[in-house]
Amino acid sequence: AQSVTQLGSHVSVSEGALVLLRCNYSSSVPPYLFWYVQYPNQGLQLLLKYTSAATLVKGINGFEAEFKKSETSFHLTKPSAHMSDAAEYFCAVSDLKDSSYKLIFGSGTRLLVRP
């Protein structure tokens, strides 16, 4: 079964610093991968997705992620953190063999941005 691992339940950065949120997937066949963001008391919003078209994926709000098959990773980065980036971030995978295309989520990483 597919799974994703997010290293670090909490990540704290200073405003203006690099943001790096880690995600590793377990699959012998590269799945489709997603990053979602959840602001307090809100639903999930898609940041970006990897669908095998390009390994470097650019998303909204200045975020990007790079798919690395050799490392089974899909880490999320942003060059310069803003206070408004403080939220919880979820990496998710969708199994291509599963016709429901349901999402399997990691445990989430809460990003704290210090002024």
Place this chain on the structure above:
Amino acid sequence: GAGVSQSPSNKVTEKGKDVELRCDPISGHTALYWYRQSLGQGLEFLIYFQGNSAPDKSGLPSDRFSAERTGGSVSTLTIQRTQQEDSAVYLCASRSLGGGGATDTQYFGPGTRLTVL
């Protein structure tokens, strides 16, 4: 034009009572999902609808949980004889069947926070 809506936004119930949670997907989205977000289990899939049928119910935790969808639109998740471990945020998502399959984006509603006392 609006996004996925869910009601109620908050529900407090007593142990043993039945509850119904409602999801209105984006108009025209034929795929609908229910997920549950809890402190202990994180975000987990419950059930998937394609149209009015549910080909994947593998995430429903017990037979106290059921869901239906009518008219290919609104869906209701019902929890019978609620237990304290059912306390969670229940999220609904919808997806258009645009031919992209897994690449089509799932759009999430704001969720219903269920508290079982």
